[in-house]
Amino acid sequence: MTHRIGVFICHCGINIAQNVDVEALTEYASHLDGVIVSKNYKYMCSDAGANVIKDAIKEHKLDRVVIASCSPRMHEHTFRDVVRDGGVNPYCLEIANIREQCSWAHTDKEQATEKAKALVRSAVAKAKLMEPLSTSTIPVIPEALVIGGGIAGIQASLDLANDGFKVYLVEREPTIGGRMAQLDKTFPTLDCASCILTPKMMEAANHANIELFTYADIAKIEGSIGNYTVQIKKKPRYVDIKKCTGCGDCAQACRLKGRVSNEFDLGLGKRGAAYLAFPQAVPLKYTIDSKHCLFLTRGKCGDTPACKEACLQQAINFDQKEEIITKKVGAIIVATGYDLLDPSAIYEYGYATSADVITSLEMERLISSSGPTKGEILRPSDQKKPKSITFILCVGSRDETQCTWCCRIGCMSALKHVYLLREKLGEDVEINVCYTDIRSYGKGYEEFYRKVRGLKTNMFRGRPSEVRNISGQLTLDIFDTMTSKLFEVTTDLVVLVPAIVPRFDATAFARILHLTQSGDGFLLEAHPKLRPMDTFVNGMFIAGCCQGPKDIQDTVSQASGAASRAAIILSKKELEIDPLIASVDEEICTGCGICIEVCPYDARSLNEKTRVALVNDALCAGCGGCIAACPSNASVHKNFTKKQILNMVDETL
Amino acid sequence: MMHHMILNVKDGDVSGSVNEMLKHLLSSAGIEALLVPQAVPSKKTVFPVLISDPKKLHADVFAPVLPVSTAAMVSRMTKVQPSSQPFGVVMHPCQIRALFELAKLNQVKLDNVVIIGVDCLGTFSVNTYASFPEKQNPTLFLLESFVKKTNDSEKYLRTACSVCTDMVPSNADIVIGLYGMDVEHEILIEAHTEKGKKLLEHLQLETGKDVNHRETAVKTVHEHQLKKYQMFIKEKSGLKGIALFAEFFDTCVNCHNCKTACPICYCRECLYESAVFDAEAYKFLRKAQTKGLLKMPQDTLLFHLGRMNHMILSCVKCGLCEQACPNNILLMDMFIPAAERTQKEFSYHPGKDVAEKIPMIVYREDEYKEVGEK
16 A cells, blocks of 8 residues: 655754755655655744644645654654644654754755755655554553652652642651751751751651651562552561650660661761651651661560660560562652762772761761750860861762762852851851862852852862871861962861762662663653653652752752652543554564563563463553564564664665 | 493494383383484484384484484474473484573473483584495494594584584483493493483493593593684684675575574574565665665575574584585584684573573673673
């Protein structure tokens, strides 16, 4: 059967037209075998351009459409809708990319035009073989999983819950709150972090639509958009959270009280084996640390465990076991946060060897009134007030040997610390800041920077070569590139502002979820500009620093954005599935099973009876892995068949 | 799991003694049938014959010829579903390797299959065997050459056999061993698996006899063959670049016999025989116009590249493709060095262990870093 093909060529303003002779191309296309009509227009993606296509479809009774324009990644969706409106099956559309692959890539107009002709020729060749496809639908479970209970996860959960969707919020620590809970104040407005975070934590915990799983991991995720099955692994906290009132008697009684390093204070403070991470923890339930607890590690803690004796509610339960809970959800938001680079990797700054070289997050805990020093600034080595404090910014950030990227919060957090330290310590204390560039790009940030500069702050533009520790005295050489002078600074306390890095287990976690990482290890968004919260797995979204470094403002915005993206799915009863996926030629398949093993989405299986491989349409992402792996032509990508592609190749050779 | 016995050879009739033992197995060991190499009536060759009646068993297990892949025959029998009844297969080591590759690809189900491997002394081409010039039965000639250590048989061996380094089927359930044995009097019968051991319990064979000299003999012949193999690789590795590749296949008539003979080529319909490559006349004409000429058929090289791409990691170097070529293209000259290199890249040993996964389905984070992202 011969098809009636229309070719539509876009000028893209001058983007295409300046390097490709669109008139000549239109004329050329009109003579190609099967082409009934060929037209060009200034902006094919505009309403008027869409009408050019729709009118031509009607007038010439077209059943296949070729559009020569920008990359299909840009406007394939737009044009599918246009041809559908025009009355042609949306999958009988082929796009020839004559912008990115042609006009933008070449300067010689004559040659670029020839190449554009070849691209159009090959698109027409494919169009002749394209099949009309129809979408199928799957039902949607109107519930969501949010992984990570930091500010991003809390915000996303609240938004979805307030939209009326059931949310399962999973946090691996015993409390939600995340990094923000460790902060004292937030830049540039100096809001108290707890004062703005705690109400949100409470709201999330008490919300009728949010079910909280703290001290829990994601064991397994199966399924696809609209219908994921999630296994949540609840770790035993050895405290019955239904009975625990959060009174703290167990922590008071614990024989290890004050002897276990407190991770919430980054080791600057101490706790017991029975503990609460911080006073505002949500849920306000104690946890027994199985790595340290005498009873759990040695099987003996006095005659009876002290905590058990102290607890009037009889909430302590050493028989608790790991528990797997299975939930079904329609969408997933990943908000797993970040780690800080361990600055001992940059050994010349002496983080591992000098007690008085600390990180900015440790400084945060020192400043915090609920921190280990109750907000007093005391050097770790001798608990004395420092007379000189030096900040080193970009520790590992913007550094080819460590992390090439900018941490985006280091400058502002250091400036905030300077401001708060001046407030606490007065004018007499010397404060030095060694910076690379001050990046104060946010709303009110530059104004804050100016304010801090005025606070007798010594600003050095440069990175110190090393921090020397000579019997407890810290000295560093800093070449200031603003004045071209070398300074020797002697100081009491050095604060390193380390790079923001992906979570230590980001790769393993990404694998559980089938998510992709960018080269830096952070989770990769589907498109940096147009789909920043989407991932390559349909129905999974990312928010906050798991995607890349960002401040609280951006994190919250992104979390709300991700929630809104998820709500688009959850609010539908049924979802359409893209038909551009794998299928199997049952006559040819011999059941070798290679496709099953190579599929990253668990979409392939084998019918043992017929010995033919199957495709789960809902799981298949159309990546084409199985098609490449299949030695015969049994695995077929719909509308990307070998025959179609060879036809295209034939036309270009 | 090693359990060895000695089969005493009666009157110097090596093949006959083994045949008697197989008869015994077939009639008393609870197996339904044996798939054995047995001469066709004209005696021009042997074929795998599935025998259920012990009276009809005249196996020639040492016959130096391999007209079709035994592994492919087992695939025919078991790929639809595993056999519910036990049967035995007498195989050359290369065919056991092929069998294991097919099992990994789900084209063979090994349930209820007892693999009886034969120490291989090499095979001749089908033509050589059929018109054997020495006016003697080729099997007797081969065994005599082995016993007398004359190397007389060497000049008749197929290339694949003359450089083969895996002549001992150590991955079989039962091994019929020749190397290191005084074969005019004794043959080694060795169980390598529990399955094999159970079967051998039905035979009243001599056990407990010392066969330490076998190990040394196997080692010696292996080292000897390895040297030949390495020399062959060195000699044939020069085939690089598309021009030499094209020249290599100059006489190929695109008959695809190599594909049909290959034990592992398992597709139901070969891509290169499908409608994918059908094209309209104007495309042929345009291609001719581009260069002024077009050699027909045009997809010969693509077929060989595709076949190599699909098969090279699983290639067990049996040489059946080369034997099948009507125009004597020396396929082993290309396939052995290519298989050696690619299999080494993935530290893969095709057919050695049925549990070793084929590289295509194994994900290793550290491999080919220079190709992917950092």
